[in-house]
Amino acid sequence: MSEVSEEKEQSLFKAPPVAEQERMIEAMLFASAEPLTTRDMAERMPHGSDPAEALVHLRKRYEGRGVRVVKVGDAWAIRTAPDLGYLMSRETIETRKLSRAAIETLAIIAYHQPVTRAEIEEIRGVAVSRGTVDQLLEMEWVRFGRRKMTPGRPVTFVVTQEFLDHFGLESARDLPGLKELRAAGLLDNRPPPGTMPTMGSEDGDEDEGAPGQNELFED
């Protein structure tokens, strides 16, 4: 500390040594709220200082370091080394449960693949929003399959290897069938009270579903 103030005193008469000037511009470039020109620096430094020369040394010193002395217009600033830019962002990953619409759409694709959007809508009984399908595509759980050889040649959707990996399945055929779903209590998970008149008609429907479903997996 004392030698520094000694140097400062000397600076009244002659410019401080380059090493000291280098310290000065280092501090200024660090603390300044905007890039500094060599003129800005010279104005602040003791008389006779040559910031341009000190800058050459400082730039060299920071070569390959985590920050660099860079030219911004005709001024100078300290900036993060470009290859470390990733440290300046912090990614937080949030895991959310897939929406009901997405799960249902995914389930239909898995059980009925290859399946067209119109078929999905028919099975779900509601229109499938573009967002839902896009989300599944983005997650890479579904992808486009072959076009159907029907009028309009609609695109189909199939599940991906990622999907199988995520759910721990060897193939989509390993998905439990309707009988197994029923045995597992999943088909009757909403106990239909005796007063519900709509339930009965549905029963046959499910069984019919089974054969057709397997066909789809055959290819």
Add this chain to the structure above:
Amino acid sequence: MSEVSEEKEQSLFKAPPVAEQERMIEAMLFASAEPLTTRDMAERMPHGSDPAEALVHLRKRYEGRGVRVVKVGDAWAIRTAPDLGYLMSRETIETRKLSRAAIETLAIIAYHQPVTRAEIEEIRGVAVSRGTVDQLLEMEWVRFGRRKMTPGRPVTFVVTQEFLDHFGLESARDLPGLKELRAAGLLDNRPPPGTMPTMGSEDGDEDEGAPGQNELFED
């Protein structure tokens, strides 16, 4: 540059070399105006990095330079060397003028922390106005500490990381003259014998303060 990205690829499997970690913390510390804890840094660095070790190297590297790596509580920051302050007149921040009462209160909190309002009043011999404490809280130089395990469970005040940063202290243990004061018994909480008039509003709290007193300095 190419070797850097090579290293990054390796980092998926093992921690980057210390030199590279040093660059990383250098970049992070330069980029931040606030002190960063090693945990903050580690979270942003590749898995397996040890910022504490790299910090030792970085700190050494900046010894005697225009900026320094300083410890602030349990965090780290880069600050300009104090002897170069005169170059930064444009960056000078006008700190609010503190009243004598506020300054004294601040010193008492720093040296006696965690300290209750009653203890501050006992030391100053006068009631502590709300304004005084509010001002210190607002400046974020003091904050509430743990409640004291004495009747009434009074709140305590402690100094903050901002306080340490502002006054260039590594920790509250580095407060000037702390050891001497302790040796002289001036930091003891000496209960007033008998019928000393209590200045504070929370009579009786003062006496029981002694055990918890130096907790913050101890750890």
Add this chain to the structure above:
Amino acid sequence: MVEDDFDRDERPVNVAERLAAEALIVDVDGFEGPLDLLLTLSRTQKVDLRKISVLELARQYLAFVEQAKALRLELAADYLVMAAWLAFLKSRLLLPPDPTEDGPSGEDLAAHLAFQLERLQAMRDCAARLMGRDRLGRDFFARGIPEDVARLRRVTYTATLLDLMQGYARIRTRDEFRPFVMDRDALFTMEQALERMRGLIGFAGTWTDIVSYLPEGFTADPGRRRSATASTFAAALELVKEGRAELRQAEVFAPIELRRRD
């Protein structure tokens, strides 16, 4: 929990106003309280605070207070309390100790006062040293152009096989798409009640409150209880009409009792 202790509610009041208000009360001729005044007076003794003559200090303080009174200065209560205490201390120090009286001796009290003065002086010295340190934003500086850490939030979605299967089951059972019907599981219909009562009436040889015929699961929830009570009552009336039971009620709002009619 920790912060709520004082004055949260009064926080928004301007700090400057409070300081001004405090200054009016506390500053007596520029002193911050009696201890501050004592400390200032002690300086006239020009000795180490540990060797200070508390007796002399008490005399000085009392003289000051007298003078203030003569000048008709408004003294804050603290100053007067201290004056009274110092007068007491003075008498303790001057008079030979009274063996019948307990409590701390005059010397103990004087020593504590000296300690307090020394401690206050020490804190003032610390405050000065603290404020004299190199300070952030004045002597040393933080980064002028901090680069903000961009916070990217990435959301990943997940689902379990069970979600998938339940989803599929939901579609295949179509309970989502059944026509809207009133949710009737809180209802106990009269048909249900009648069926139940017909089964039970054979056992009702004695008068029994019809409330005891409410089916299980319809007694706790008030809505369900109301529904079951109404339908059970209606079913009981139906049984009476059929000539299979009789009803009686002692008075208005008394229990309605039912018995088999043989």
